[in-house]
Amino acid sequence: MPDVMATKRIYGLVAEFESPDQLLSAARRTREAGYRSVDAFSPMPIEGLAEAVGFHSTRLPLVVLLAGMFGAGGGFFLQWYANVVSFPLNVGGKPFNSWPAFVPITFEFTILCAALAAAFGMLALNGLPTPYHPLFNVPRFVMATRGRFFLCIKARDKKFHVDASRQFLESLMPFGVYEAEL
Amino acid sequence: MESDPLERGAEISQPRVIEPGYTISTVTDKISSIVLGQRTRPGWFLGFGASFLLLLILLYAVTVLFAIGVGIWGVNIPVGWGFAIVNFIWWIGIGHAGTLISAILLLLHQKWRTSINRTAEAMTIFAVLCAGMFPVLHLGRPWLAYWLFPYPNTMWYWPQFRSPLVWDVFAVSTYLTVSLLFWFVGLIPDLATLRDRARTRAKQIVYGFLAMGWRGSAVHWKRYEMASLLLAGLATPLVISVHTVVSFDFAIAILPGWHTTIFPPYFVAGAIYSGFAMVLCLAIPLRKFYGLEDFITMRHLDNMGKIMLATGLIVAYGYMMEAFMAFYGADIYERYVTLNRMVGPYAAVYWSLIALNIVIPQALWSRRVRTSVGALFAVALIVNCGMWLERFVIVVISLHRDFMPSIWLMYAPTRWDWMTLLGSIGLFLTLLFLFIRYLPMISIFEMRSLVTETEGERT
CATH class of the missing domain: 3.40.1520 (hypothetical protein tt1634)
Incomplete structure (x- = not known):
């Protein structure tokens, strides 16, 4: 047939x-x-x-690692750029690049980017959304x-x-x- | 399925994670029928209606707040942080148990978490939404809340990145985003089940849209499990960082009663403590109302009781150390603040806190209390009130008498403060009622794995 x-x-x-x-x-x-x-x-x-x-x-862990590194770099750069280059702000005589104070936000950015990469990376590698199959x-x-x-x-x-x-x-x-x- | 006596003997030591007699299909049907059932139960309407009324109170209070300003609240100098900040910390702390259950217990291979993690994660998201609302309402000009974020503006001006209050913005918004991702990723396979089981066209379209074409392919599952594991690994340090940053709001200030290094760990423990109390407050009525006693068993309630006991003891240690350090150290202001808590004008609040948070929960040492649904519910409710009082003690009592006696003042909340607090509970419960009606409150696919695994153990 x-x-x-x-x-x-x-x-x-x-x-x-x-x-x-x-x-x-x-x-x-x-x-x-x-x-x-x-x-x-x-x-x-x-x-x-x-x-x-x-x-x-799966390459997902690598994607997440790269995104996390991007988040860490980007998060620190944002604060460094804002406080050292764009608008040097003197708070209590501390150095412009007072890096210990930048750690929490750098950390949050790392997690944020890595988590977004984990969720959307998984979907992308799986080819989702697939409206028709x-x-x-x-x-x-x-x-x-x-x-x-x-x-x-x-x-x-x-x-x-x-x-x-x-x-x-x-x-x-x-x-x-x-x-x-x- | 009949269980033989030998088996029953083995079970006496510990109740099961899931009652016997379920197969992959019956587990699926039982959980999904709560969502897909055509008839909405009258009890749901009652609960939703009551919650929605509270939500309307919130909308009213917030409307008046926007029209008149924060002057309608009880805050003034020196107590500039009143109910808004107390509620903020209370809610965000409640959220933490959800992440703990879904992330940390996943990494630790605690299979019993399966039937409670979905509700706990939903609780996290709704609690963080309630929490995030309060600092914004407290801004004075809430419509300018976006000033908190670094965005390009004509003045080339930036947020003050050295301030813990700005760290908070990033911590809480990251926490909300990651919790949402984790929750949604966990929902995808179950949404596919709902898509395939739905009878009406509208439900098929909505769930089908959300399921994004999930088919359960082995390759997809592999990546999916990897993603869940990675998200859990990321959420674990995140949840600890969030309440640490919240505690920095206090610890980095020089105010006596706030300026202490014990704050981060003891805030995190307190958050988990109140969070588990809230999970119990939700799980106990839910399992009763929807007949889920086979899935959320006494084993779960017992375990959560134990975690509450453990974290409660850490919190008790925190209180003890705070008082000890005040008298051990040489700072007279610190000493005065501690004495003022214990015998000052708010002493009743302090001692209620000790009673509700430390003394009464010691009942959890007793197995009889941990295995009695009513007693456990009562303790959980008491701890929730106790943790709210703890934040009141930290925020208000520390502020109302600081270095200069000439500005000492008593703080009293106004009815708008109370309405906002009650209303936020309304917002939380409204979202929760919608969640249990429209999404599976227990992770179906994880229950299927649990069923196959426990079958293997029995044979």
Whole structure:
């Protein structure tokens, strides 16, 4: 039934599982079978699942570190510039660059920038917001945020073939296998 | 699920974090049905209505304040910081328990925090909003509040960065921003659940918009957990810095009774103390009203009681050291301030503070008190009042008699002061009632993890 035209219109094949352990072993076996464009979906984080679909580390900590350093530098620069360069202000004969007094605001700026980077960096790396995603076309996929576990082999995978991949997913004993249309 | 006798024997030592018999789906349904249920319970309308009335009182008091000025309050020289600053510190302190529960206990792998962290975080945000309002109202010309921020202006003039009051602006605004981020990031997976479970089109659109297309991908979860961990790591020093900076408002001044190095740690401990008291004051009625006893169990209440006891003892140590240092040191002004607190015209306030904050909470040593919902609620309420009195003692009693007896004066709040305080409670409760109606008050996805983990422990 699925001809060449149909294959092109598919985002991927989705298999539904009933428990986290089933999903975890299915994800591992899918990787072992040679699939590379694989993603797994679960209602809560599952230890080792990201590694099982071939994702090992995230750059987020680096982003946060850089943002924190930017915040520290920027926070101190703001105060130094204001009190030394722009409007030298003599308070009680203290030096213009009275750095100990600048520490609290420098600290707050560090935290502020790092926290903004952590939240928005996470969203950006995850590609959120995503108003439309082909997976939402699978009616059963609403269960991914409730109590069911899904594994998706994307059509862009070199090894992907609608029939063969469906057969492979069926062999993992899922609750069901669905096509995600683009 | 029947539990066998052997299991039950093991449970006697410590109550569970979650009662047995829940699966991932039933946990989801139970919590999300509070939000998605079509029928709003009459009790909610009652509570919301009462809170909203208090909020209207706030709006009235603030309108009159804007029209006439801070002269309607009881503040004058020498007591220039009256209720506004007392309330500011009280509210911001209350907020701190939320961050402690969500950040510090996350870093310490305290799984029991799961069912209370969402409400506690919401409490933080609403308390910080209430707190942030007071210094602005106190400015005299609140419409010029933006002068506190460094922004380019025609005079090339800047805020006084060496002043703790300006540090406060940065500390509190950073705290509010980071708390909001932390709270919202925590909400994203639950918003996706609500999006997928919602029946009406309007709810699907609103929750769908807020969930931003969250799908629960393993890769997303990985980054998500990393972000939560990083935010927790950042919020932990932040929460300590915020109340430290608040205490600098006092400690850096030379006024006797304020100028002491013990202020930062003892302010932070006091903040956590009052914050946990407020969490208990909210959690106890909420679990009763929404039937969440299976999720917010006696274990949670017991643990929070213990934390209150511990932080309360640190606060007691702070009071003791303040008094000790006054007599140990050679500063006659410091000594006078301490005596004035104990036997001066406000002695009743001071001794009520000692009774409410130090003496009565010692009841928490008793397991019977910690496991009795009513007694715990009463102690928590008492501590909340006690912590408010503490700030009154610090702010007002220190100010009303300083170095020069010719300007000594008594401070008395006016009805506008009281209305603003009551009104701020109204603002807090109004926001809280809206929160429990429209957002899941318990983190659903973390409860799912908890269910799977406790299942593993049982088998």
